Amino acid sequence: MSVEFDRKIHDTLADANLQLAVYTATGRLKDKRIQVTAAGVLPDYQELRTQANAIKKHVIDNLDHYLEEFERNVESHGGKVVYCKDATDVSDFVLDLAKRRGSRLIVKSKSMTTEEVDLNERLAHHGLESVETDLGEYILQLAHERPYHIVAPALHKTRYDVADLFTKELGVARETVPEKLTLIARGVLREKFLKADIGISGANFLIADSGAVAIIENEGNVRLTTSAPKIHIAVAGIEKVIPRAQDLAVFLKLLARSATGQLVSVYTSFLAGPRRAGEVDGPEEFYVVLLDNGRTKLLPDRSKRESLYCIRCGACLNACPVYRKIGGHSFPWVYSGPIGAIITPQFMGVSHEPGLPFASSLCGACGEVCPVKIDIPKILLELRGDVRKSEAREGLNRIEKLAFRIFAWVMTHPRIYEMAGRMAASIAPTGDGKWIRSVPAPMSVGPLKAWLSERDMPPLPPKSFREMWRNR
Amino acid sequence: MGKRVSLFVTCMVDQLFPKVGMAMADVLERLGYRVDFPEEQTCCGQPAYNSGYHAEARIVARHFLKTFEASEAIVVPSGSCTAMVTHHFKDLFTKEPETLALVHAMEKKVHEFATFLTDVAGVEDVGARMDDVVTFHDGCHALRELGIQSAPRRLLARVKGLELREMVPSEECCGFGGTFAVKFAELSGAMARTKIDAIVGTGANTVVSLDPSCLMQIQGALSRAGLHVRTMHLAEVLASR
Ligand code: SF4
Numbered sequence: 001m002s003v004e005f006d007r008k009i010h011d012t013l014a015d016a017n018l019q020l021a022v023y024t025a026t027g028r029l030k031d032k033r034i035q036v037t038a039a040g041v042l043p044d045y046q047e048l049r050t051q052a053n054a055i056k057k058h059v060i061d062n063l064d065h066y067l068e069e070f071e072r073n074v075e076s077h078g079g080k081v082v083y084c085k086d087a088t089d090v091s092d093f094v095l096d097l098a099k100r101r102g103s104r105l106i107v108k109s110k111s112m113t114t115e116e117v118d119l120n121e122r123l124a125h126h127g128l129e130s131v132e133t134d135l136g137e138y139i140l141q142l143a144h145e146r147p148y149h150i151v152a153p154a155l156h157k158t159r160y161d162v163a164d165l166f167t168k169e170l171g172v173a174r175e176t177v178p179e180k181l182t183l184i185a186r187g188v189l190r191e192k193f194l195k196a197d198i199g200i201s202g203a204n205f206l207i208a209d210s211g212a213v214a215i216i217e218n219e220g221n222v223r224l225t226t227s228a229p230k231i232h233i234a235v236a237g238i239e240k241v242i243p244r245a246q247d248l249a250v251f252l253k254l255l256a257r258s259a260t261g262q263l264v265s266v267y268t269s270f271l272a273g274p275r276r277a278g279e280v281d282g283p284e285e286f287y288v289v290l291l292d293n294g295r296t297k298l299l300p301d302r303s304k305r306e307s308l309y310c311i312r313c314g315a316c317l318n319a320c321p322v323y324r325k326i327g328g329h330s331f332p333w334v335y336s337g338p339i340g341a342i343i344t345p346q347f348m349g350v351s352h353e354p355g356l357p358f359a360s361s362l363c364g365a366c367g368e369v370c371p372v373k374i375d376i377p378k379i380l381l382e383l384r385g386d387v388r389k390s391e392a393r394e395g396l397n398r399i400e401k402l403a404f405r406i407f408a409w410v411m412t413h414p415r416i417y418e419m420a421g422r423m424a425a426s427i428a429p430t431g432d433g434k435w436i437r438s439v440p441a442p443m444s445v446g447p448l449k450a451w452l453s454e455r456d457m458p459p460l461p462p463k464s465f466r467e468m469w470r471n472r
Numbered sequence: 473m474g475k476r477v478s479l480f481v482t483c484m485v486d487q488l489f490p491k492v493g494m495a496m497a498d499v500l501e502r503l504g505y506r507v508d509f510p511e512e513q514t515c516c517g518q519p520a521y522n523s524g525y526h527a528e529a530r531i532v533a534r535h536f537l538k539t540f541e542a543s544e545a546i547v548v549p550s551g552s553c554t555a556m557v558t559h560h561f562k563d564l565f566t567k568e569p570e571t572l573a574l575v576h577a578m579e580k581k582v583h584e585f586a587t588f589l590t591d592v593a594g595v596e597d598v599g600a601r602m603d604d605v606v607t608f609h610d611g612c613h614a615l616r617e618l619g620i621q622s623a624p625r626r627l628l629a630r631v632k633g634l635e636l637r638e639m640v641p642s643e644e645c646c647g648f649g650g651t652f653a654v655k656f657a658e659l660s661g662a663m664a665r666t667k668i669d670a671i672v673g674t675g676a677n678t679v680v681s682l683d684p685s686c687l688m689q690i691q692g693a694l695s696r697a698g699l700h701v702r703t704m705h706l707a708e709v710l711a712s713r
Binding site for chain 2: 384404
């Protein structure tokens with residue numbers, strides 16, 4: 001584990017206000033999800049999950065086919081599909097287009113994919129202003145922070161935090177009522193929408209048979225982002241494609257419920273190409289950027305490529321007892337929580353943060369709530385194996401490796417195992433049968449020290465089970 | 473003569489909580505089973521597997537398969553160790569068809585203690601009595617991998633003098649997670665404290681679970697916080713009279 005990861009976890013745990021804010025906000029989302037997926041409310045919930053998993057499996061197994069179909073259909077509507085290998089490809093495309101069209105201002109709706117490629121920073125670096133229009137994202141842009149949560153990006157901010165931020169950054173009088181804060185943001189953003197040359201959005205689904213992009217949202221800013229400016233660019237990971245529009249019958253039921261506990265989101269937009277003759281609104285140019293950025297690396301691995309089924313609902317974050325304690329910013333990349341823990345090592349390489357797949361008690365709450373049934377705990381276990389293989393190649397972590405070789409040897413030699421156990425019992429403090437708070441300094445090392453840093457330990461019994469069994 | 477069952481007490485019960493194993497044997501014998509304890513047994517290999525040392529886990533798993541090959545039914549006082557055998561061994565041997573066949577045969581024979589009683593022995597009332605208010609902690613692997621939720625509650629409901637008060641939420645992880653508990657000690661401790669808040673909220677005197685590892689974590693945190701709530705394995709409750 002890197003020092004930085006360790007420090008961020010520690011800092012978050014030590015911040016009582018943050019702990020409360022995150023635990024409460026995720027708890028609310030978690031409870032709402034449970035209510036709207038209960039058997040009495042959605043009897044076919046488990047069946048829908050099975051279907052969603054089957055559709056995603058089919059798509060990922062035939063990704064090339066569906067991407068080609070999607071591309072053909074987008075182009076038949078007059079749109080254009082742009083394949084991008086990585087972050088530079090995406091920013092180069094946007095910068096080049098902006099330059100050719102003389103664009104200066106960009107409005108953006110919420111998109112984790114653009115976060116993944118640091119699009120705002122890259123554009124700003126070349127003098128292009130790119131403004132987030134989702135309220136949560138706008139707050140974070142003002143605060144110069146990354147999303148804390150893939151669905152609720154400013155989940156860690158209280159309204160008082162936002163009030164302070166708006167006063168400082170926008171020079172407005174301090175308001176703490178959420179509705180008033182929203183009105184302030186809306187006032188600023190309306191101006192931007194009217195002036196913007198380009199709108200950049202994400203995408204929830206790319207529908208192959210109709211060449212359309214589906215986006216769900218609650219604020220209405222996606223509608224403005226994708227229709228007010230002359231140019232619309234949708235940025236999406238290649239795994240977002242689904243075969244048919246009718247598959248949405250499955251996904252739309254699951255997505256809003258899993259994400260926010262709503263039965264359905266406020267707006268569902270379908271965008272299929274630029275404005276056609278006779279239409280009153282819509283952009284003049286329509287592009288879909290399809291991003292790889294490491295995704296194709298997952299395809300050869302039959303079980304781990306399940307990670308690409310994700311519809312970014314965030315349910316696994318809200319259910320995760322680790323995320324609820326360490327929050328979103330402790331994670332080493334833009335994707336946090338259980339989904340972040342499985343895709344970060346796969347997109348960025350396991351050595352990006354070798355501790356990440358181990359930061360889990362493997363409780364399985366994530367897999368239980370995942371609407372597309374990704375077996376997250378199992379993938380974590382596989383990634384742990386991958387970390388060890390990479391360490392072995394680089395000659396790292398030799399002592400632990402040795403310890404586990406000894407473990408395996410002892411556990412296959414019952415006599416030695418018994419002797420070792422009794423030896424430990426003979427030197428361990430007995431605590432007079434009570435739980436032990438501390439051990440003498442020379443013994444207080446490694447795992448024992450770590451255990452005792454938080455909890456008492458049991459006194460070792462005078463006889464092991466096997467001794468008791470023999471003597472009974 | 474009753475049917476035979478073998479105990480796999482797990483390394484943790486063997487070394488740290490032998491009373492749990494004795495209680496389990498007691499309950500099974502009372503129900504008429506002939507209980508044996510294959511002496512070659514050690515561990516299921518989960519610590520190595522969860523730490524990413526798959527080759528080492530495989531070595532220990534093979535030892536387990538050999539030790540229990542001749543047993544007809546194996547009862548385990550741990551949801552987590554049961555799940556290691558019934559849900560994870562197969563992933564260790566995907567490239568060894570012969571061992572995989574042994575694994576699949578083993579999966580059918582290995583039973584977590586509570587579900588062995590309700591589903592195999594077909595009993596809910598084991599004739600236990602314990603005058604106490606208890607709360608039940610769902611171990612994550614028992615709950616989510618083995619799908620065990622009602623069996624322990626049905627067994628507890630038949631214990632005379634016992635009142636069960638559910639904690640909210642009962643299914644949230646205690647933060648143990650094997651080596652996670654020491655690799656991420658501070659985080660694991662924070663999770664345990666959330667758990668004990670839920671426990672204390674019920675006013676129960678005793679926390680019952682199917683997993684000695686969860687109980688060690690919970691008792692360790694309770695004891696550190698100076699709280700006088702005790703922990704008991706379900707087998708110990710059912711052995712009380
Ligand atoms: S992994 Fe599953 S639960 Fe987590 S965000 Fe993706 S779809 Fe949602």
